[in-house]
Amino acid sequence: MKHCEYMDSDWFKAMKVEVDATNKTVVAGKMQVNRSTLSAVMNGIGEYGKGKASTNGIELQFRRAFEQLECPHTYKIIGVAVCRENALCAAPTQNPRQMMHWQACQSCPHKPAPLSKVIAPKAKRPAMRQAASEPVQQAGIIDKVTLPLPVVGGPQVTVQTAQEAA
Numbered sequence: 001m002k003h004c005e006y007m008d009s010d011w012f013k014a015m016k017v018e019v020d021a022t023n024k025t026v027v028a029g030k031m032q033v034n035r036s037t038l039s040a041v042m043n044g045i046g047e048y049g050k051g052k053a054s055t056n057g058i059e060l061q062f063r064r065a066f067e068q069l070e071c072p073h074t075y076k077i078i079g080v081a082v083c084r085e086n087a088l089c090a091a092p093t094q095n096p097r098q099m100m101h102w103q104a105c106q107s108c109p110h111k112p113a114p115l116s117k118v119i120a121p122k123a124k125r126p127a128m129r130q131a132a133s134e135p136v137q138q139a140g141i142i143d144k145v146t147l148p149l150p151v152v153g154g155p156q157v158t159v160q161t162a163q164e165a166a
Contacts (some may be wrong), residue, residue: 031065
């Protein structure tokens, strides 16, 4: 077994304890990764051993499957996935009890980072589209693009020519 830099981290040591307690197949199943991938990481072989492959995904899968913590608000043991769901959801404005829990999560020391920031770096934004030949319709402006509105009952405005105005 080759010794790699990531093998000194806390998550790897915890994963080794789990593998020793059961076996690689069980741990890989709980983590939802291939057993061969887990074996390559555990033994430091292949791209992981060469340092070319990142172990961030394996670390994330291990933490999701095995890490649990005590919620300071409910004093219950919950998984990191449940903690992430409670802390990063939209504010539950219709339920006072859930709102109190959500507010406690916002200042909690266990509050996790969003998954998009953990898994992948920022993706490149698509290029801005070219301006159309016609101007963009603005909300609330009445013009010949939005009229007529006979079905809705909106104001009936017609375009007057210079001859009609005189």
